[in-house]
Amino acid sequence: MAVTIAVTNQKGGVGKTTSAINIAYYLAKEGRRVLLVDLDPQGNASSGLGIDKDNLDATTGEVLLQTTELAVAVKATDYKGLSILPTTSHLANVEAELANVQNKFTRLKTALQSVDGYDVIIIDCPPSLSLLTINGLIAAKFVILPVQAEFYALEGLGQLLETMKLVRKGMNTGLELLGVLPTMMDSRTTLSNQVHQEIVKHFGDKVFQTAIPRNIRLAEAPSHGVPVGAYDRWSKGARAYKAVAKEIEQRLEAKR
Numbered sequence: 001m002a003v004t005i006a007v008t009n010q011k012g013g014v015g016k017t018t019s020a021i022n023i024a025y026y027l028a029k030e031g032r033r034v035l036l037v038d039l040d041p042q043g044n045a046s047s048g049l050g051i052d053k054d055n056l057d058a059t060t061g062e063v064l065l066q067t068t069e070l071a072v073a074v075k076a077t078d079y080k081g082l083s084i085l086p087t088t089s090h091l092a093n094v095e096a097e098l099a100n101v102q103n104k105f106t107r108l109k110t111a112l113q114s115v116d117g118y119d120v121i122i123i124d125c126p127p128s129l130s131l132l133t134i135n136g137l138i139a140a141k142f143v144i145l146p147v148q149a150e151f152y153a154l155e156g157l158g159q160l161l162e163t164m165k166l167v168r169k170g171m172n173t174g175l176e177l178l179g180v181l182p183t184m185m186d187s188r189t190t191l192s193n194q195v196h197q198e199i200v201k202h203f204g205d206k207v208f209q210t211a212i213p214r215n216i217r218l219a220e221a222p223s224h225g226v227p228v229g230a231y232d233r234w235s236k237g238a239r240a241y242k243a244v245a246k247e248i249e250q251r252l253e254a255k256r
């Protein structure tokens with residue numbers, strides 16, 4: 001069975017989608033069969049992988065509404081071993097609709113249980129502690145928490161950890177924090193380094209050894225619809241995500 005990892009933080013702009021895309025890409029490059037689930041109505045993971053959102057038969061929304069099979073909605077990408085369950089802004093309406101259905105918290109879990117053929121499933125969560133995010137946390141075994149190395153980085157995390165605790169008490173007792181990923185580090189600035197220290201003080205060895213630097217290539221790649229590894233594989237950003245993917249492999253191996 002696939003191991004499922006939710007990339008989550010209710011703050012926007014902290015590097016969730018960038019991390020989800022590039023971790024998925026490098027895990028696939030290492031030979032894993034990877035499914036990236038776009039669970040954010042903004043659909044940035046879909047466009048970041050070059051998906052033409054105007055030409056989709058089905059999306060995450062229909063899968064959650066159970067009007068289509070997951071396998072029908074999944075798209076192959078240009079990268080060997082990497083598929084995506086794409087999303088459009090329609091998912092925002094679906095979320096409102098889901099509020100009134102049965103099993104609204106376990107729709108994603110149920111859908112993901114029905115597929116095989118993947119080693120890893122990465123869920124790119126929206127920037128909120130919404131019904132969609134709860135679906136992500138209930139479907140996942142692990143959480144990766146990207147934290148932007150800037151002022152206020154730790155603010156709001158208490159709420160997320162509290163939500164994880166509730167999910168653990170209720171519908172997903174096995175949910176685990178796999179790692180905390182400092183993003184957009186600028187190691188030349190005192191602030192970035194101070195925040196990094198704060199993150200380590202708070203999360204200890206849950207923090208990945210690799211921190212993701214602020215790197216223009218990471219910001220440029222999505223506008224070309226490609227992972228950074230396909231855009232500029234020698235860039236600092238690409239090398240950092242490759243290293244993080246390796247750490248993830250090691251942590252998963254250690255937990256097996």
Ligand SMILES: Nc1ncnc2c1ncn2[C@@H]1O[C@H](COP(=O)(O)OP(=O)(O)O)[C@@H](O)[C@H]1O
Nearest residue numbers: 012013014015016017018184213214215218219
């Ligand atoms: N390490 C980085 N260096 C530079 N820009 C980044 C980096 N990580 C993300 N970005 C850019 O910052 C913005 C927010 O990142 P994104 O991954 O979309 O965050 P989230 O999914 O948490 O909202 C995007 O424009 C993205 O291209």
Ligand SMILES: [Mg+2]
Nearest residue numbers: 016017040044
């Ligand atoms: Mg995002």
